[in-house]
Amino acid sequence: MIKAFIIAAVTVDGFIAKDAQHSPFNWTSKADKKRFIELTKRAGVVVMGSATYKTIGTPLKERTNIIYSKSQKFEGVEVTQDKPADLLKKLEERGFKEVAICGGSQIYGMFMKAGVIDTVYLTVEPLFFGKGINLFSEDLRYTLKLKSAQTSDSTGALLLEYSVDYSGTPKLTD
């Protein structure tokens, strides 16, 4: 069964960007960038929203790039409007074993809400933004299990890996 993971860098106050045009490139640590490259290359396929893609501006090399957009076209990538479970099924049929869900907030939320995420790789960067775009902008509630935690001594970034515990997840109202 294909596995999907979320990979994101967040500030200590939970933001992934100051606004939709703000690229993570300038504020994330080397350790985060290294892990991002390793894990997305291992998966071989990256999925992101059009706003995130525009902050990068070019397809990520050596990976299949799938961009969510309702109307826009981009060169050198695949554009989709599929429901998360349908996209994963198609990617599984194409031989992929795992998929990297690379944001932003709308796409993280859509995949998390669909209940198809196995693992969450979060890098907590030692920064506050005060205001900005949250990791999720939807009402959701899941229980996570910490699988590993590493600190990057040079920058103070915290590299976390969680699995999503579907059995231990209470209802939104609990």
Ligand SMILES: NC(=O)c1ccc[n+]([C@@H]2O[C@H](COP(=O)([O-])OP(=O)(O)OC[C@H]3O[C@@H](n4cnc5c(N)ncnc54)[C@H](OP(=O)(O)O)[C@@H]3O)[C@@H](O)[C@H]2O)c1
């Ligand atoms: N810190 C990090 O790790 C990290 C990671 C990723 C992104 N980011 C940041 O997050 C920000 C962008 O996040 P965001 O939430 O504003 O945007 P986003 O999730 O990157 O993209 C939103 C776009 O995705 C498309 N979309 C969403 N749902 C769709 C659906 N069901 N079907 C088809 N298309 C759909 C729409 O594109 P159209 O308008 O083209 O229809 C929508 O405008 C940027 O600043 C980026 O740098 C940070």
